[in-house]
Amino acid sequence: MVDMSNLDVRPPVAACGGRADVTAEPVREVLQARHMPLGESTVVRRLLPNLGRRMVGAWCFVDHYGPDDIADQPGMQVPPHPHTGLQTVSWLHDGEVLHRDSLGCLQTVRPRELALMTAGRAVAHSEESPRDHARLLHGAQLWVALPDAHRDTAPAFEHHAELPRVAGGGGLSATVVLGELAGAASPGTTYTPIVGADVTLAAGTDTRLPVQPDFEYAALTMSGEAEVDGLRLAPESMVYLGCGRTELPLRADVDSSLMLLGGEPFAERIVMWWNFVGRHHDEIDRARRDWADGTRFGEVRGYAGPRLEAPPLPPAPLKPR
Template sequence: MSNAESGPRPVVRGGRRGVPGQPVHELLSPREASLGGSTVVRRFLPNLGRRMVGAWCFVDHYGPDDIADEPGMWVPPHPHTNLQTVSWLHEGEVLHRDSLGSEQTVRSRELGLMTAGHGISHAEQSPRSHARLLHGAQLWVALPERHRETAAAFEHHARLPELRSGGGLKAMVILGELDGAASPGTTYSPLVGVDIALTEGADARLPLEPDFEYAVLTMSGTTRVDGAPLPPGSMLYLGCGRKELRLEADSDGGLLLLGGEPFDEEIVMWWNFIGRSQQDIERARREWMAGDARFGSIVGFDGAPLPAPELPPTPLKARGRVR
């Protein structure tokens, strides 16, 4: 999915400064952004208060939207570098096309994982004949220095490992590993992403890695995370230092748990690119606009590629993980 802002501001993210070494509660306030078509997202990362959670550097939540009489999602071809995209749906389906020739419909609770590496372009849209509701999250993972120029790839995993525990909790491991269950999705740094379903009245505990930092996104229902009440469409940053997490639900609910070892590299993130310097971003933008082979082309999408916005006149400034 694209960052469709017309004037994105480049910032430097990453590094361990600002990562609390103990449990905290930080409620992150989203801002709305339009992706074209009828899709409006709530953007939780990057956030004015916190820019990364482990290697997770971008979190959009959208829906549930009634698109029965709407085109639904329609994101034209656009580029990415030095990151992975994770498409995760609770309802509906999204058709993914990319410059590797991949064409795959990703459905609810299926993993669509794209590794941009040195460079890739892709497009996403609701199929012509689509379900009434669209509800999901789009996530980006920053690639560490030693892997950021890796070859581009796309993975689709229709089956993912599940965990069930007493107390009304069911968990599906999207990326990484939890309590001995490991996702088949390729990762390049220590991280985890888990889809959690809670039944009404649930009171359960989930094992955590104390050295990881974590955040929880509420997809649906009214829940309590570590005792903090969370309405639907909210995200709570939890810091580090927990061995387990208590989860409670007053109604059936859905959560996404995102975590990872604090990302100790600083990255520059602008529009749909990640780099290590302003020169990296300038080069990627220039090559995208010139139609360079680095990003390839997409067959089958009825629409023109997204042009890159103009870079701001001011140079990049290091801002760290928090503002």
């Protein structure tokens, strides 16, 4: 996965969180993607926030991109931009991404490695394909909302090249990207009960994956066309699965992979606008002004180009709903 950024020049307000919209029983609710430009040459499929579903646990933003042939293109090029109140999770299946941030971190992220940035009170970063890069670029980019007690924490960046794996019956294997799954725990720092896992299903797999009944879940197709709880999940789609499950039936006729996202339903109401997660209008407005003034977020050094400017706020006050 590449940049954790919303480059929409007219970003909508997303009022998310709270448990009123959480489905307390198992469901199969298909979420269709919206196609959005990201940077100079990448188009992503945005699955959260979605018209029908704003969050899954603390997961509040999900983009899927590729596989894109970038052999003769610059690939991912996203200028320095700010974040507050969230964590970014970068996950690649193909390609490499060079991460720079205002903490001074410089890291090349490769397939099946976790790049986890905790924005906390304020951080800025850029994401780009290296000058000499692989032919294909394919991954997902995700945000995790920070709970109120931790959203002003100091910013930090983690890179984990080795992650725990879960082996299931009948051709299932899973890499635990964040949180815990089937007794395996990612080394990535978390602030709410959560799980993110990359699940691979060999052709002919027919199995069941143990899950937590008090978590809500969603599954995103990365490749192939797996069946999730009997629903054939076409490429470029996500299914929301609700709560109340102890196991999740999975099968595949062809080699397939999906991302399983879940967590305890997020109790707090949040406002998400551009690259900020907050609780009310004044907080978002202050973050925008601090970025425009060049204060608070620091400087990303080494990116060959200007930073990203914040779009104007909408005329009406931002309110969680």
